Every structure is written in C-alpha cells, then in structure tokens.
Amino acid sequence: KGSFYYNIQQLEEKRLIQRISEMRESESRERNKYILTDLGITEFNRLMTKYGTKTDYVNLSFYGAMLFEEEFDKEKMREIILVQIKQTEKKISLIEDALANRSTLMKSFVRMLENSISHHKVNVKWFYELLKEIDSEL
Structure with missing residues (x-):
C-alpha cells in the first residue's frame, strides 16, 4: 500500500498523471481516478x-x-x-x-x-x- 501511493505521488509531482476526484452518491468518501497528462503520454511513448x-x-x-x-x-x-x-x-x-x-x-x-x-x-x-x-x- 505504501509504495503504491508513494509512486502515485511521484507521478503527480512529475506531472505525468493528473488526479480526478469524484464523489459518488452511494459512497461517503471521495474516489480518485488518474489520467495521463500530455507529459505522461510523452513519457509513456519514450518508455515503450x-x-x-x-x-x-x-x-x-x-x-x-x-x-x-x-x-x-x-x-x-x-x-x-x-x-x-x-x-x-x-x-x-x-x-x-x-x-x-x-x-x-x-x-x-x-x-x-x-x-x-x-x-x-x-x-x-x-x-x-x-x-x-x-x-x-x-
């Protein structure tokens, strides 16, 4: 768990991903989704x-x-x-x-x-x- 969130944080800090938070009516807490930024897509292509x-x-x-x-x-x-x-x-x-x-x-x-x-x-x-x-x- 710790390393997963650490890696997510690192990707956000490097601006490779962007967090999109959403609140669902059926749940009491916020859920986070992530999308690749333009910089993230460039990095993905470089790594591929x-x-x-x-x-x-x-x-x-x-x-x-x-x-x-x-x-x-x-x-x-x-x-x-x-x-x-x-x-x-x-x-x-x-x-x-x-x-x-x-x-x-x-x-x-x-x-x-x-x-x-x-x-x-x-x-x-x-x-x-x-x-x-x-x-x-x-």
Missing part, C-alpha cells in the same frame, strides 16, 4: 520505445512493453518489432559465426550456443507473426 527496443536474453524488457501494446501507436509498435527482428537476427549471425569454429570450442559451449540460437530463431518467428498481426490492423 526504450524497453520495446531493448533486447535481453529472455526479452523481459520487450515482454514488459508488450503488456501495453494495445495502448501504443501501431506504427511505432511495428518499428519496435522491426528493431527486435534486426537485433535478434544479428545475435543469430554472431552465434553462427562462433559455431563456424565449433572444432575449437568446448563441446558444452557448442551445446549452449546451439540452444541459444534455437531460442533466438523461435523469437524471430514470433516477431514476424506479431508484425503480420499489426500489419493487418493498419
């Missing part, structure tokens, strides 16, 4: 781009951005997915380069690289599926 284009091994940042995909501009989401494809294909290429010299690598390291490349290829396939869905909505 920042975390949407960041590539972690497990793509946790991208998954976080995906939670808000429906609230984000479709064209910008398309650009983020294209960045993910480019970055992931680059990783695949680097791993393939390393595997070209597999005879000089430890067998266990080769297995890890092969596992990694498999995961990246699955992600690229998924990114293309996301892209196809977004293109159909545009």
